[in-house]
Amino acid sequence: MPDADAGALLADRAAAAQPQMLAQVLAWSAINSGSQHLEGLARMAEVLAGAFGRLAPVERLRLAPQQIIGADGVLRERPLGQALRLRVRPEARWQVLLVGHYDTVYGAADAFQQPRWNADGTLNGPGVADLKGGLAVMLAALEAFESGPQALKAALGWTVLLNPDEEIGSPGSAPLLAAEAARHDVGLVFEPSALPDGTLAGARKGSGNFTVTLRGRAAHAGRNPQDGRNAIVAAADCVLGLAALAAPAQGISVNPAKIDGGGAVNVVPDLAVVRFNVRLAEPAQQAGLFAAVQQLCAAIHERHGCTAELAGGFTRPPKPLDARQRALHDFVAGTGAQLGLTLGTRDTGGVCDGNNLAAAGLANVDTLGVRGGAIHSPDEFLIVDSLAERARLATRLLVRLAAGELDRTLFARETRCC
Structure with a gap:
């Protein structure tokens, strides 16, 4: 069978699986797999292992625990779920x-737990777009590709990596992502499209999560307040200083997000914990921003007599659209055009595992999942017809790669600079 005929047939086969994909999304959305809900993550991992296990044996990979600073200022370890991995034809040329990822931002106590139909025919539910719909698309595309002729499959090997901690920055799976990036030529990430019309994410900002622990001195608020060192006042000063570090014209945003601390109103508080997020446009901005926060901490100590200990780091480096990224985006857009799709590209401040893969040297397109929107909110929705559309696209991409329609010399592992 000619490659062009195989591509069309297999893409149609993937699209025809839409009823099965929809059933999967409905079932998977009803399983709460919030990033910290270990019981739900284990249940979701079991279901996914059964579904993807039809393709190849599924490995369960233990992740190192996440390091967190609690509201009491104490560093602790928080366990994470397991990653799932399966490999097929690791000896192939491509x-x-x-x-x-199979975690969501909706915890076990969240009111948003079940899918339901919207009046406009879209599906509302936790994770229907981000990213359980994408998992169904990935599976349908792989099943269709694997049903194709052996001569086509022999040219392409693949690995699936499903992680349980993407929504909290992939603290445990980041080493796995970097290791897999080193042994692959290109990456396909099934985050939802950047816009409901199917637009792909282009360049992405980088992201860092930080904590400043402020320790002062307790005292009676009436008898001897002058002997105290008010950690809440220091935290307020810290927050204002952090906000002042934002530089929108340079693509730098700083979001002070939470303050823990304080207690009885007649006690000068001796502890506060400030948590904040930073977004950066360029990798070179990381060192300068980090130094500026350290200087702020030193100034807080000087002004308030409270120690200010900085923890955290940049978990997802910026993802610029370099020549290799652009070439892969063009290839995906060209594949879409063959299917009658117009796939634009839009830069975004959002981050995902595509940032990690790019930082490790792997060109990737990271919005091959479903079309939808309002992610990370109770209004999250999936445009149901996009299940077939995106499964068709992903299948056609795999076929075109296997057929040698993308110049591998630009992407090959052996030629990538470390």
Whole structure:
């Protein structure tokens, strides 16, 4: 069978699986897999292992625990769920990494737990777009590709990596992502499209999560307040200083997000914990921003007599659209055009595992999942017809890669600079 005929047939086969994909999304959305809900993550991992296990044996990979600073200022370890991995034809010429996460931002106590239909025919539910719909698309595309002729499959090997901690910055799976990036030629990440019309994410900002622990001195608020060192006042000064570090014209944003601390109103508080997020446009901005926060901490100590200890770091480096990224985006857009799709590109301040893969040297397109929107909110929705549309696109991409329609010399592992 000619490659062009195989591509069309297999893409149609993937699209025809839409009823099965929809059933999967409905079932998977009803399983709470919030990033810290270990019981729900384990249940979701079991279901996914059964579904993807039809393709190849599924490895369960233990992740190192997440390091967190509690509201009491104490560093603790928080356990994470397991990552799932399966490999097929690791000896093939092309090696493609397919990535998706199965955690969501909705915890076990969240009111948003079940999918339901919207009046406009879209599906509302936790994770329907981000990213359980993408997992269904990934699976349908792989099943269709694997049903194709052996001569086509022999040219392409693939690895699936499904992680349980993407929504909290992939603290445990980041080493796995970097290791897999080193042994693959291109990456396909099944985050939802950047816009409901199917637009792909282009350049992405980088992200860092930080904590400043402020320790002062307790005292009676009436008898001897002058002997105290008010950690809440220091925290307020810290927050204002952090906000002042934002530089929108340079693509730098700083979001002070939470303050823990304080207690009885007649006690000068001796502890506060400030948590904040930073977004950066360029990798070179990381060192300067980090130094500025350290200087702020030193100034807080000088002004308030409270120690200010900085913890955290940049978990996802910026993802610029370099020549290799652009070439892969063009290839995906060209594949879409063959299917009658117009796939634009839009830069975004959002981050995902595509940032990690790019930082490790792997060119990737990271919005191959479903079309939808309002992610990370109770209004999250999936445009149901996009299940077939995106499964068709992903299948056609795999076929075109296997057929040698993308110049591998630009992407090959052996030629990538470390």
